[in-house]
Amino acid sequence: MTDDSPGTWGSDSGRDTGELFAADDSNRLIKNLELLEVGAVPEGDRIVGRDNEIESLVSNLKPIVRGDPPTPVLISGKTGTGKSLVARHVAQTATSVAEREDLRVADIYVDCSQHSTETRAVCATAREINKAAGSPKDIPLTGLGASQYYTIIWELLEDFDAAVVILDEIDRIQPDSDGNRDNILMQLSRAREAQKTDTNIGIIAISNKLDYPDKMNQRVRSSFGDAELLFPPYDANQLREIMHAREDAFYDGALEGSVIPKAAALAAREHGDARKAIRILKNAGVIAEEKQDSKVREAHLNEAKRRAEADRVAEHVATQTPHARHILLALALLTKTADPDDGEDGYRTTHVYDAYCTVCEEEGTEELKIDRVRQLLDEQAFLDIIESRRTGGGHQQGTFTAWRLLKDPDVVVKGVGHDPELVSPKIGADD
Numbered sequence: 185m186t187d188d189s190p191g192t193w194g195s196d197s198g199r200d201t202g203e204l205f206a207a208d209d210s211n212r213l214i215k216n217l218e219l220l221e222v223g224a225v226p227e228g229d230r231i232v233g234r235d236n237e238i239e240s241l242v243s244n245l246k247p248i249v250r251g252d253p254p255t256p257v258l259i260s261g262k263t264g265t266g267k268s269l270v271a272r273h274v275a276q277t278a279t280s281v282a283e284r285e286d287l288r289v290a291d292i293y294v295d296c297s298q299h300s301t302e303t304r305a306v307c308a309t310a311r312e313i314n315k316a317a318g319s320p321k322d323i324p325l326t327g328l329g330a331s332q333y334y335t336i337i338w339e340l341l342e343d344f345d346a347a348v349v350i351l352d353e354i355d356r357i358q359p360d361s362d363g364n365r366d367n368i369l370m371q372l373s374r375a376r377e378a379q380k381t382d383t384n385i386g387i388i389a390i391s392n393k394l395d396y397p398d399k400m401n402q403r404v405r406s407s408f409g410d411a412e413l414l415f416p417p418y419d420a421n422q423l424r425e426i427m428h429a430r431e432d433a434f435y436d437g438a439l440e441g442s443v444i445p446k447a448a449a450l451a452a453r454e455h456g457d458a459r460k461a462i463r464i465l466k467n468a469g470v471i472a473e474e475k476q477d478s479k480v481r482e483a484h485l486n487e488a489k490r491r492a493e494a495d496r497v498a499e500h501v502a503t504q505t506p507h508a509r510h511i512l513l514a515l516a517l518l519t520k521t522a523d524p525d526d527g528e529d530g531y532r533t534t535h536v537y538d539a540y541c542t543v544c545e546e547e548g549t550e551e552l553k554i555d556r557v558r559q560l561l562d563e564q565a566f567l568d569i570i571e572s573r574r575t576g577g578g579h580q581q582g583t584f585t586a587w588r589l590l591k592d593p594d595v596v597v598k599g600v601g602h603d604p605e606l607v608s609p610k611i612g613a614d615d
């Protein structure tokens with residue numbers, strides 16, 4: 185090759201790579217994919233139907249911008265009801281308003297589903313505060329105990345007038361050996377009182393489980409006073425508005441008029457989950473582009489919804505602890521290969537447990553006791569991944585619990601990262 189100017193490099197077929205870059209985008213329907221990404225924090229005027237919740241959060245955090253101690257807030261609500269979005273939006277606004285008053289505020293966000301023990305969550309909090317302070321310290325990821333990380337936090341906070349700490353998915357923190365799971369809330373909410381720091385800490389704890397507040401240590405709960413906010417599901421009208429506010433993600437005229445209302449109705453039919461609504465809309469756009477259709481149409485919505493559900497399940501499964509994943513895999517494999525127990529459309533705990541033990545054996549992990557497995561099954565049932573039913577079980581069998589997977593087993597198997605070729609023959613054998 186003598187002439188290596190970029191324009192003349194080609195492939196075997198003689199096509200110019202430069203040409204490929206410039207190639208036909210004429211059937212593009214999505215103009216701004218980012219607006220359809222779920223993680224995006226839209227500007228204030230794009231947050232729909234949460235005025236009251238925003239107002240309450242602001243009034244609890246407001247003392248911060250005057251240099252006074254704020255009230256900690258506990259938010260609960262089902263997934264996709266705008267909890268993380270609203271909390272982040274309000275925290276960011278509080279920080280920038282405070283900065284205008286010349287106060288230095290650390291805006292801290294910790295997703296406890298990624299740091300699911302107290303120690304890991306405090307470690308993550310310390311590292312985030314360190315980042316906000318311009319990384320003066322080197323904080324190790326492991327090797328320190330929770331109390332050492334707290335000490336680092338108190339030291340780092342000396343640099344700030346206030347901090348807003350969002351502890352998202354707080355319900356995912358595992359209880360310690362004493363069954364204690366909200367020590368981090370206790371430490372942060374009482375830090376000033378305990379004279380650990382002079383810095384005001386605004387805490388927003390968020391739970392996807394509606395009964396989390398009831399399970400809290402009463403002393404911790406009392407420091408939240410009555411600052412508990414329940415985010416209700418969106419109705420179809422709100423979902424429609426949420427999607428309309430993102431319509432400019434598409435080129436003019438690319439969306440058939442009935443797409444948004446129909447997508448809103450589909451998402452509202454379950455539990456008014458905005459994340460799902462937006463995913464359906466995005467997928468519909470992607471599918472229409474794949475099909476080289478000239479418009480996003482109602483006809484693309486069913487497939488779009490199916491993909492949205494699969495993504496959700498895969499995401500859920502991927503963030504579970506290893507044993508919870510083994511249990512889900514066991515139940516998925518049973519669902520694919522074994523007849524349900526005793527004419528029920530589910531499997532007994534002992535049956536699931538046997539399958540789970542087989543999975544553990546294949547994974548080379550020691551299995552948990554059956555009582556713990558039953559607890560983990562209960563947790564998954566709470567998360568709407570599986571369903572449990574007490575059943576009569578026919579003649580003289582007494583009652584027992586049957587477990588049924590509510591999601592597509594193939595999606596679960598894939599989500600766990602299990603090779604479908606490796607379906608264990610032992611699990612398939614119906615005993």
Ligand SMILES: Nc1ncnc2c1ncn2[C@@H]1O[C@H](COP(=O)(O)OP(=O)(O)O)[C@@H](O)[C@H]1O
Pocket residue numbers: 221222223224225226230231232233234261262263264265266267268269270426458459462
């Ligand atoms: N009120 C709203 N207005 C605009 N978009 C929203 C609204 N509520 C949720 N969304 C969108 O749905 C996504 C999921 O919301 P999120 O706050 O993460 O839900 P949750 O934390 O309750 O599970 C957000 O990232 C955002 O894209």
Ligand SMILES: [Mg+2]
Pocket residue numbers: 264267268269352
């Ligand atoms: Mg969230």
